[in-house]
Amino acid sequence: MIEFYSAATPNGYKVAIALEEMALPYRLHHLDLSANEQKRPEFLAINPNGRIPAIVDTDNHDFAVFESGAILLYLAEKTGKFLPADPNARSVVIQWLMFQMGGVGPMMGQANVFYRYFPEKIPAAIERYHKEGRRLLEVLNTRLAQVEYLGGNEYSIADMATWPWVRIHDWSGISVEGLDHLQRWLEAVGNRPACQRALQVPPSASQSDDERAKAVSKMVTR
Known part of the structure; x- marks a missing residue:
């Protein structure tokens, strides 16, 4: 248990x-x-x-x-x-997991703070985190143009970690317009019954x- x-x-x-x-x-x-x-x-x-x-x-x-x-x-x-046994494939999954942990989550979290919760609007802070959040989503989109899932062609813990943050992009005020591969992935992961x-x-x-x-x-x- x-x-x-x-x-x-x-x-x-x-x-x-x-x-x-x-x-x-x-x-x-x-x-x-x-x-x-x-x-x-x-x-x-x-x-x-x-x-x-x-x-x-x-x-x-x-x-x-x-x-x-x-x-x-x-x-x-x-x-x-959901974590490959092959050392190289395993490393790739862990790299994208760390990309979420060190980038996507913290930056979108800060976007949420300044766009939604902070008691006063600070345009420079909002712009900073919106730009960085969008840049990180573009990195994901480029990756997903090459492979089906973040770790490769198999669904993994990297997808489980990243999807809950990317799915709230609207709440963060970050557009995914033009990021077709990211949108494809968002839908595919979101359609999984476990998700x-x-x-x-x-x-x-x-x-x-x-x-x-x-x-x-x-x-x-x-």
């Missing part, structure tokens, strides 16, 4: 996708970030950084893993899925009360 600590964020959805794709049994612990539940001592004992997501693998002596990229690698190695299920774990605040209730009723263990 995987004890899964998460909230409705792109980083949380990465791990939800992996758990669903790998068909691992898990139990969701939904942390209310607005109430700072991620800063409580019991969670800090799992992740000293006080951020979601995190997991505890009860089948491995209650081994705890934090940082979303590290969790994806751990789960891929645990199951032998669709993962977006209910936990349900986002934009869902209706009925949708949230139905999702919660399904998410105890899967």
Whole structure:
């Protein structure tokens, strides 16, 4: 059993996708970030950084893993899925995983902050992160013109990590117009049943009360 600590964020959805794709049994612990539940001592004992997501693998002596990229690698190695055995192919997948961790997530996250949440509009900051976000999406588009998925022609944890961030490009204020290969990939990954299920774990605040209730009723263990 995987004890899964998460909230409705792109980083949380990465791990939800992996758990669903790998068909691992898990139990969701939904942390209310607005109430700072991620800063409580019991969670800090799992992740000293006080951020979601995190997991505890009860089948491995209650081994705890934090940082979303590290969790994806751990789960891929645990199951032998979505990470190639060949050293070179494995390295390519990890390179694109790190591209998301070091680039796509942080830059689009900053775009979200200044475009959506910051109490005052700072045009220079918004422009900076919109430009850098668009540049990173163009890098992805160039890659996806060459291969079907980010790691090559097989779906991998690199796609699981990147898709939850790219799918919210509108919310970040970043256009994908003209990025046809990226749009093709967005649709292909989004059509995967595991991805669709993962977006209910936990349900986002934009869902209706009925949708949230139905999702919660399904998410105890899967």
